[in-house]
Amino acid sequence: MSDKPPHIAELRDAVMQFDDKKVLDDCSLSVEPEDRLVIMGQSGSGKSTILRLILGILKPNSGSVFFKQFEITRLKRRKLQQVRRQIGMVYQYSALLSSRDVRDNVALPLEELTDKSRAEIDKVVDEKLDLVGMKDAKNQMPSELSGGMKKRVSLARALVMDPELILFDEPTAGLDPVIASVIDELIISLTEKSKVTSIIVTHEMESAFRIGTRMAMLYQGKIIEDAEPETFKQSQNPVVRQFLSGSTEGPILEGSQDAIAKK
Amino acid sequence: MAEQQQDSTEEALIKAPAIALQEIGGFGRNFLLEVGSMFWFIVHTFEEMIERVRDGRVPFRAVSFFRHAARAGVESVPLVALVSFFLGLTMALLTGYQLQRFGTERLVPGLVSISFTRELGPLLTGIMLAARIGASFTAELGTMQVSEEVEAIEAMGIGPLRFLVAPRMLALFFLMPCLSTISNISAIFASSLISKAYFSIAFPYFLDLVRDSLLIRDLITGVFKSFMFGLLIAAIACYRGLNVKGGAAGVGTATTSSVVTAITVVIGVDTLYNIVYVNFFPT
Numbered sequence: 001m002s003d004k005p006p007h008i009a010e011l012r013d014a015v016m017q018f019d020d021k022k023v024l025d026d027c028s029l030s031v032e033p034e035d036r037l038v039i040m041g042q043s044g045s046g047k048s049t050i051l052r053l054i055l056g057i058l059k060p061n062s063g064s065v066f067f068k069q070f071e072i073t074r075l076k077r078r079k080l081q082q083v084r085r086q087i088g089m090v091y092q093y094s095a096l097l098s099s100r101d102v103r104d105n106v107a108l109p110l111e112e113l114t115d116k117s118r119a120e121i122d123k124v125v126d127e128k129l130d131l132v133g134m135k136d137a138k139n140q141m142p143s144e145l146s147g148g149m150k151k152r153v154s155l156a157r158a159l160v161m162d163p164e165l166i167l168f169d170e171p172t173a174g175l176d177p178v179i180a181s182v183i184d185e186l187i188i189s190l191t192e193k194s195k196v197t198s199i200i201v202t203h204e205m206e207s208a209f210r211i212g213t214r215m216a217m218l219y220q221g222k223i224i225e226d227a228e229p230e231t232f233k234q235s236q237n238p239v240v241r242q243f244l245s246g247s248t249e250g251p252i253l254e255g256s257q258d259a260i261a262k263k
Numbered sequence: 264m265a266e267q268q269q270d271s272t273e274e275a276l277i278k279a280p281a282i283a284l285q286e287i288g289g290f291g292r293n294f295l296l297e298v299g300s301m302f303w304f305i306v307h308t309f310e311e312m313i314e315r316v317r318d319g320r321v322p323f324r325a326v327s328f329f330r331h332a333a334r335a336g337v338e339s340v341p342l343v344a345l346v347s348f349f350l351g352l353t354m355a356l357l358t359g360y361q362l363q364r365f366g367t368e369r370l371v372p373g374l375v376s377i378s379f380t381r382e383l384g385p386l387l388t389g390i391m392l393a394a395r396i397g398a399s400f401t402a403e404l405g406t407m408q409v410s411e412e413v414e415a416i417e418a419m420g421i422g423p424l425r426f427l428v429a430p431r432m433l434a435l436f437f438l439m440p441c442l443s444t445i446s447n448i449s450a451i452f453a454s455s456l457i458s459k460a461y462f463s464i465a466f467p468y469f470l471d472l473v474r475d476s477l478l479i480r481d482l483i484t485g486v487f488k489s490f491m492f493g494l495l496i497a498a499i500a501c502y503r504g505l506n507v508k509g510g511a512a513g514v515g516t517a518t519t520s521s522v523v524t525a526i527t528v529v530i531g532v533d534t535l536y537n538i539v540y541v542n543f544f545p546t
Contacts, residue, residue, distance in 0.1 A: 055418050077422075078314060084420035095415035097407070109419045111324075112426065161419075 007066065008033050008165050008197045009054050014063035016049055016221075023049050025221030026063070031165075031199060036191055038200045038208045040243065041218035042252065047201040048092070050218070051167045054199070055087060056080045067165070085113055088158030092170040094150035096142040096157070102129070103138045106157045113161070128156040132186060148179035155186065159194075166191070168200040172207045184210045205244065209233075217243065219252075304424075304502045305494070308432060311425035327430040335396045335431075336438030342395065343388050343442050344449040350387065351375055351450030355457035368462040372469050373476030375454035376447075381481040384447040386533050388439065389492035393525035397500035400431055401521035404504025405514035413505060423505070432497040439493025440486045447485070480544075488536060492529050499525045 007030040016024040023046035031037050041047050052058040053065045056072040065072040070083050096105045103125055110121045129135045132152040142150060151171060158166055171187065172180035184207050191198050202208050208215065215232040217225040217240050225232060225240045235241065242250030312322035355371050362368045404427060407413050416423045451473060458464035464472070503521035507513045 057414060057417060081420040081422060084418060087418070089415070089418045091411050091415060093411060095411040097412050097416075098410070108416075109421070112421045113419070115320075157419075 007031055008035070008068060009199070010066040011050065011053065012064045012066070014050075014053060014060040014065060016046065016053065016058065017061050022221055024053075024060070027218070027222055029216060029223050029226070031197060033197055034191075034195055036188070036198050036200065036211055036213045038202060038212035038215050039218055040203055040208055040215065042243075043203065045218050046221060047203075047218055048169050051089065051169055051199065051201060054165075054167065055084060055089060085109070085161050086164050088161065088163035088166040090151065090154045090158050090166065090168045090171055092173060094142070094147075094154040096150055096154060098142050101139055101141050102134065102145070102153050105142065105153060106160055109157070109161050124160060125156075128159050129153075131159065131190065132156045148175050148183065151175070151183055152186070155183075155190070159190065162194070164197060166196055166198045168198060168202075170202055171200060172202065172204055180204070180207055181210070187211055205246075301498060301502055304428075305432075305498050308424040308428045308498075311422040312429050315422070315425055322425050323430045328434055331431050331434035332438055334399075335392070335434050336442060339392060339395055339438075339442055340445060343391055343446050346391060347379070347384070347387060347446035347449040348453045350383065351379070351453030352457055354378070354450070355454035356461065359457060359462050363462065368458075369464060369468075369472060371454060371458055371462060372451075372464065372472040376451050376473045376477055377481060379447045379450045380477060380485045382485075382533075382537075384443040384450065385439075385485050385488040385492055386529065388443040388446045388489065389496065389529040389533075390526050392435065392439065392442065392493070393496045393500075393529060394522055396435060397496050397525045398518050398522050400497065400500035401504040401507075401518045402514055404428075404501055405507035405517050408505055408507045409510055409514060428497075428501040428505070431501055432494060435493040435497035436490060437493070439496075440489040443485060443489040484540065488533065491532065491536075495528055495532065496525045499528060 010028075010030040011024075012028055013026045014024050014028070015022070015026060027046075027050070029039075029050065039047050039050060049058060053060055054067060054072065056065070056075065059073060064074075067083055067087065070079075072080065072083070075083060096102075097108070100108070103122075106125045106128060107121050110116055110124060114121075116124070125138075126135060129138060132155050134149060134152050134156060137145060137149060137153070142153070145153065155171075168187065172183050175183065187198065187200065188211060190196065200208070200211055209229050212229050215225070215227060215229055216223050217232075217235075217237075219239045225235050225237050227235065232240070233244065235244075238251050242252050315322040354375055358374055359368050359371045362370055404413070407427070413423050413427070416426060455464075455466060455469045458469050459466065500521045503517045503524070507517045509516075
């Protein structure tokens with residue numbers, strides 16, 4: 001263990017295959033402390049899979065995944081559960097427990113994993129809900145909230161254990177531009193305030209460049225570009241260029257059914 | 264051409280037993296795999312609970328246990344009581360008429376009470392709970408699985424087995440014997456009404472006859488079976504729910520499969536239990 005990674009999270013030559021589809025193919029990626037790493041890529045290119053690998057919910061077919069000094073792929077269930085407490089995850093569809101109200105959703109990790117009293121829990125919940133501007137919705141059920149509100153509650157829930165790393169799966173997908181900006185700013189201010197590292201998976205350009213301090217492009221199971229936003233914009237990689245411009249001409253659609261249909 | 268066709272038919276016929284054997288083998292393999300994963304599912308649930316207790320914390324909140332106990336147990340009382348009541352009535356009536364021909368209708372109380380305490384009570388309750396509670400557990404957990412709620416719980420570092428499965432499993436485990444007792448009482452009460460109305464067996468005499476025919480070992484067998492059925496139904500329902508794949512249709516398929524599996528397993532285990540019981544502990 002002499003080469004202990006100094007990174008917050010790292011993927012080393014990860015291979016992930018679902019049935020006969022190779023989603024990640026020798027994919028390597030590392031995240032430094034206080035980074036806001038944006039992972040971009042086509043839908044279904046395996047961006048969310050990277051987040052699930054870091055959480056240890058999926059296991060790679062080969063290669064290894066690290067969170068700080070822990071090798072996620074080798075941890076026993078109990079240790080893995082402890083490590084997960086240092087990671088927060090905001091799901092694409094929020095994944096709030098539909099049978100619990102907002103307060104109980106945010107309080108859940110505290111109730112289950114800490115010895116805090118009810119009063120202490122309430123204090124933390126209030127504080128986190130206040131951070132995301134959802135304090136008034138404390139007693140509402142998730143079904144009564146809009147998509148953007150759910151996302152914010154989900155963010156509060158991810159923050160409640162004061163994690164070192166937060167994973168965002170499409171935080172602004174399906175939201176109107178104004179709410180999307182609100183969420184983006186929230187992510188920036190929260191990570192700056194509490195010095196958290198975050199990995200954001202998205203394919204929304206605008207939001208990506210607003211949030212990211214580093215950008216990575218995932219294509220055909222590999223990270224083909226990994227750079228600061230300004231350098232990323234200037235990238236000469238044809239895939240990145242096509243993705244940024246949103247053009248239908250280029251390597252991305254080549255050989256795919258869509259391209260054939262188009263012609 | 265005709266010769267060729269004949270050849271291929273013969274070839275297929277030679278192959279057919281092999282294909283059939285392969286199919287049976289495949290089916291057997293899947294069956295054993297399923298039984299194996301169900302077994303480990305129960306083991307892991309208990310493991311997660313024990314780990315939690317070792318850490319000096321409660322495996323799940325009492326509120327959660329009592330909520331499920333109320334839903335699965337208390338709210339099932341009317342259904343279980345009513346169905347058992349009807350079955351008790353029918354059983355007493357039909358057997359009574361047959362026995363009356365031989366002048367032995369006073370065997371009715373014993374017949375109903377023995378068959379219910381030992382066999383029908385737990386079995387009937389098991390089937391009803393598999394349909395009523397098994398389906399709801401599977402649908403609920405399946406929906407949570409589909410909407411990523413289960414994964415979110417796991418991602419927080421909370422064991423989903425102890426948090427979601429354990430309270431349901433224990434609620435059904437402890438409530439099932441209570442419900443089958445209610446089923447027994449309800450059926451015996453029903454047969455007492457029939458005995459009084461049709462066969463002129465007065466209540467005190469009826470009670471004497473019941474008391475004479477009931478054996479402690481029958482009662483214990485019934486209660487033991489009920490514990491087992493409760494655990495199995497909840498485990499099957501939760502297992503199916505947490506393994507849902509494929510959205511809303513998946514939840515539907517899993518729910519059907521959960522009910523069918525649970526009912527089959529309850530009847531199958533009951534038969535197996537009776538065979539073992541009769542062979543190893545003959546009266």
